[in-house]
Amino acid sequence: MEDIKRQLAYRAENEKKLAHFSPSITFDGSKKVYIDPLGERFIITGLSNWRSGNPDLIAFSQVLGVNTDIRENKEELFYEDSDGNEKSYKPPRYTCDYEFNVTIRVDSPWFDEIELELSDGNRPDSRYTDLYCEYERKMHELADILMRRDERYRVWDGDGMMNRVEFSSSQPKNPAPIPQTTGGTVWICPSCGAQNNGKFCANCGVVKPVTRSDCANCGWKPADGQSMPKFCPECGRPFQ
Structure with missing residues (x-):
């Protein structure tokens, strides 16, 4: 009974939060992914009108990881000989299609992962098609957004520093100190806050910002x- 009460309270609170949810990015597939990059929240639903339901509103900070998988489905083709027997071609012939799957691992008391196929209903039949490349790009873009790796959708504060800099639970909260070296101008990484004196941040790999000359x-x-x-x-x- 207590679990039922908690679930009902969660659904009611989720519905209130959805009233202020304004997604600007959508990914189609077996389920639709609606993302609010500024609010760092998203929903996944099979409803064509997500407002008609009460889908779970998930924060980027709840995402523990995003697994991507391209699965090849191969089936051999056969022909019938003059006696009506099924025979293999020589060499064998196959028909193929490729499905692009995404599994999102979530920190939630109600569920721990969400699975969807981006290529649902329109799978490419070759690795060398534009459709295959497009699904591959979308798959990695979705993972990068949810894991805060896509700089186009990262949230900055008024001082030009990141409000949030952890992309996954495995990254340390405080970056390791950079060993002191001679030569070069020390600069602060705008992504993780580490001190550096090379062309790239030694902690997160971000390129050194170009210094304005005016x-x-x-x-x-x-x-x-x-x-x-x-x-x-x-x-x-x-x-x-």
Whole structure:
């Protein structure tokens, strides 16, 4: 009885949250995935009108992992000889199709994973078709969004730093300190906050941001041969 009460309370709370859910990205398949990248939430439903139901609203932070799988379905073709016997072609011939499956592992008291096929109803018959490439791209894009690996949909705060930087539960909360080396200018990674002095972040691999040669606020530029100061001499804005 207690579990039933908890489930009913969860469904009621979920319905309230859905009223403020505004998805801007959709993935079609055996089930539809509706994503709100700014709110970092998504739903998965088989309903054509998701508002008519009460699908589970899942936060990106609940996603433990996304498994992708391309499955080849192969079936041999046969022919009938003059006696009506089924014979194999020489060499054997096959008909193939490919299904693109996604399994989302979720931290929830009510379910632990969701499975869907992106290619449902329209599977490509060859690896060398545009349709195959399109499904492969969509499959990885969906995984990257839910795991916060797609920079197009990452949420930044007002200081230009990431509000959330953990892409999976296996990443340490605090990045390991970078060994001190001589030479090079130290810069702060805008993705994970680690200090670096190379072209790439040693903690997460992000490319070093390009340093502006002018003030973003007033447009002041240093004279030829003049080094960039820490603060703009015209408006006082600090240079990043």
